Amino acid sequence: MSHLEPEAKIFACSQSVYLAEKIAKEYGIPLGKITMSKYSDGEFQPSYEESIRGLRVFIVCSTFPTADNLMEMLLMIDAAKRASARHITAVIPYFGWARQDRKDKPRVPIGAKLVANLLDAAGATRVMTMDLHADQIQGFFEKPVDHLFASTIFLPYVKSLGLDNLTIASPDMGGSKRAYAYSKFLESDVVICYKQRKEANIIDTMELIGEVKGRNVILVDDMIDTGGTLAKAADLMIEKGALSVRAICTHAILSGDAYEKIENSKLLELIVTDSIPLKKESNKIRVLSCAPLFAEVMHMVHHNNSISGKFIM
Numbered sequence: 001m002s003h004l005e006p007e008a009k010i011f012a013c014s015q016s017v018y019l020a021e022k023i024a025k026e027y028g029i030p031l032g033k034i035t036m037s038k039y040s041d042g043e044f045q046p047s048y049e050e051s052i053r054g055l056r057v058f059i060v061c062s063t064f065p066t067a068d069n070l071m072e073m074l075l076m077i078d079a080a081k082r083a084s085a086r087h088i089t090a091v092i093p094y095f096g097w098a099r100q101d102r103k104d105k106p107r108v109p110i111g112a113k114l115v116a117n118l119l120d121a122a123g124a125t126r127v128m129t130m131d132l133h134a135d136q137i138q139g140f141f142e143k144p145v146d147h148l149f150a151s152t153i154f155l156p157y158v159k160s161l162g163l164d165n166l167t168i169a170s171p172d173m174g175g176s177k178r179a180y181a182y183s184k185f186l187e188s189d190v191v192i193c194y195k196q197r198k199e200a201n202i203i204d205t206m207e208l209i210g211e212v213k214g215r216n217v218i219l220v221d222d223m224i225d226t227g228g229t230l231a232k233a234a235d236l237m238i239e240k241g242a243l244s245v246r247a248i249c250t251h252a253i254l255s256g257d258a259y260e261k262i263e264n265s266k267l268l269e270l271i272v273t274d275s276i277p278l279k280k281e282s283n284k285i286r287v288l289s290c291a292p293l294f295a296e297v298m299h300m301v302h303h304n305n306s307i308s309g310k311f312i313m
Contacts, residue, residue, distance in 0.1 A: 007055050007056070008027075008029070008055065008056045008057075008058065008298070008302045009029070009032045009050075009052060009055055009056070009057055009058070010023060010024045010027060010029060010031055010032055010058045010060065010298075011031070011032040011034055011048070011057065011058070011059050011060070011076065012031060012032075012034070012059070012060045012061065013059070013060070013061035013069060013072045013073050013076065014036060014069075014072060015061075015062070015064075015068075015069050015072075015277075016060050016061045016062050016069075016093075017031075018274070018277055019060060019062070019093060019274055019275070019277075019290075019291060020060035022274075022289060022291035023060060023091075023291045023294050023295045023298070024295075025291075025295075026291050026292050026294075026295030026296070027295040027298060027299060032048070032050060032052075032057075033048075033049040033050055034046055034047065034048055034049060034076070035047045035049055036072075044068075044072065044075075045075065046072065046075050046076045046079055047079070048079060048080070048083055051083075052080060052083050052084075052085045053083060053084040053085070054084060054085070054086050055085055055086060055087075056085070056086060056087040056089070056302055057080045057085040057087065057088050057089065058089045058091050058128075058298055059073060059076050059077060059080065059088065059089070059090055059091060060091045060093070060294075061073040061076075061090070061091070061092060062092060062093045062094035062096070062275055062276055063092055063094065063095060063096035063097070063115070064094055064096050064253065064276050065096065069096070070096065070097075070115065070118070073090060073092075073119075073122075074118055074119070074122045075122075077090060077119065077122040077123050077124050078122050078123055080123070081122070081123030087125050087126065088123055088124050088125050088126070089124070089125065089126040089127070089128055089298070089301070090119055090124040090126070090127045090128070091128045091129075091294060091298065092127065092128065092129045093129065093130050093273070093275035093276075093290055093294065094129075094130070094223075094251045094275040094276050095112075095115075095129045095132055095133075095137070096115070097111035097112055097114070097115050098112050098132055098133035098134065098137055099111075099112075099133050100112050101113075101133060101134040101136065101137055102134075112133075112134075112137050112140060113140045116137070116140035116141045117140075119141070120141065120142055120143060124143060125143055126143055126144050126145075126146070126301070127141055127143060127144070127145045127146070128145075128146040128148070128294070128297065128298070128301070129145070129146070129147060129148070130147070130148040130149070130150055130250060130273075130275060130290060130293075130294075131148075131149060131150050131222045131223075131250040131251065132147060132222070133222055133223065135147070146297060146301065146307060148290075148293060148294070148297060148310065148311075149311060150250040150273055150290065150293075151181070151182065151185070152293055152310055152311070153273060153288050153289075153290060153293060154248050154271060154288065155182070155185060155186070157271065157288060158182075158186065158218060158248070159186070163216040163218075163244075164216065165214060165215045165216055165243070166186060166188040166189075166215070166216050166218065167188055167189045167190070167191055167210075167212055167215040167216065167217045167218070167242075168180075168182045168183040168186065168188050168189070168190050168191075168217075168218055168220055169190070169191045169192065169193065169210075169212070169217050169218065169219045169220070169233070169237070170190070170191075170192045170193065170219070170220060170221070171193050171195070171219050171221050171229045171230055171233045172192075172193060172194075172195055172221075172229065173192060173194060175220065175221055175222070176190075176192050178220055178221075178222065179192065179220050182218075182220050189210070189211075189215070190210065191208060191209060191210025191211070191212055191217070191237075192208075192209045192210060193206055193207070193208055193209070193229075193233045193236070194206065194207045194208075194209055195207075195229065195232075206229075206232050206233065206236060208236055208237065208240060211240075212237045212240050212241060212242040213240060213241030213242070214241060214242075214243060215242055215243060216242070216243050216244045216246075217237050217242045217244065217245045217246070218245075218246045218247070218248060219233055219234065219245065219246070219247040219248065220247075220248045221247070221248070221249045221250075222249070222250050222251065223249055223250060223251040223252075223253055224247070224249040224251070224252060224253060224254060224258065224270070224272070225253045225254070225255055225258065226255055226256050226257070226258050226261070227254065227257075227258035227259075227261035227262050227265075228261060230247045230249070230262075230265070230267065230270070231261040231262065231264070231265035231267065233245075234247065234265050234266045234267040235265060235266045237266075238266040244268045245266055245267055245268060246267065246268050246269045246270070246271065247267055247269070247270045247271070248271045248272075249270065249271070249272050250272065250273050250275060251272070251273070251275050251276055252270075252272035252273070252275075252276050252278060252285070252287075253276060254278070254279060259279070259280060259282055262282060262284055262285065263282060263284060267284060268284075269284055269285075269286055270282075270284055270285045270286070271285075271286045271288060272285060272286070272287055272288070273287065273288055273289065273290040274287050274288075274289050274290060274291070275290055293310070296310065297310055
């Protein structure tokens with residue numbers, strides 16, 4: 001091992017061990033050891049149980065609620081900095097609080113920017129994440145950001161289905177860029193759903209822009225929360241004559257009664273990654289692991305190789 005190339009070690013926050021273990025296995029090294037001390041009032045303190053002085057440290061943590069996930073990552077970054085790690089990469093498969101990327105009404109925070117500031121203040125020297133809710137969140141950081149696309153995982157699966165008359169759909173106007181990118185690669189048509197909300201997570205009306213009659217439709221989105229949008233979109237498309245409707249969503253938040261909505265909808269299949277652990281199993285949900293993608297890119301970053309070849313759209 002060259003003195004100019006520090007060793008790499010991978011560690012995980014408590015709620016992301018399931019994914020970090022797979023990433024470490026793909027990378028070819030054991031997952032680093034950490035102990036978590038907890039006080040009776042709920043306060044916790046992470047401790048590295050092996051030396052990380054002068055090393056490159058990857059800390060894997062999807063920052064989905066509760067905020068304990070984010071706080072645990074910040075403490076682990078701070079601990080790594082104070083233990084003299086040379087490089088500290090925050091590996092955040094699901095970047096929580098990303099929906100708060102702007103002020104959409106008066107007197108609200110920009111949560112995504114706050115999280116970026118916290119990661120920077122804690123001591124992260126690099127951030128690696130996947131399918132941000134808004135691409136411009138990369139600009140909130142003063143440190144390098146590796147923004148990976150789950151299309152690298154999803155597109156080979158879609159091609160393996162061998163669907164004729166394929167149409168890519170966006171469940172809302174904001175996701176049209178992502179839908180067009182998929183359609184360009186797959187050489188398919190595009191349709192867009194136009195929706196209006198009464199309030200967060202509650203859809204008032206939904207209209208379809210484009211033709212789906214006689215088509216096999218795949219809805220593409222960055223995340224699925226309550227499942228209301230995708231379920232309503234799938235039902236609408238079947239009513240309009242679609243042969244089948246599948247959905248691709250990178251981050252399976254699936255809160256509230258989302259599982260029931262998916263089960264009762266006209267969706268044939270929901271394809272997600274394991275950036276967030278599923279709360280329960282479902283015959284309609286297929287999970288494709290993002291561990292190989294992260295492991296490969298982490299290896300490239302560690303050895304200072306270009307990662308541009310991993311972006312297929």
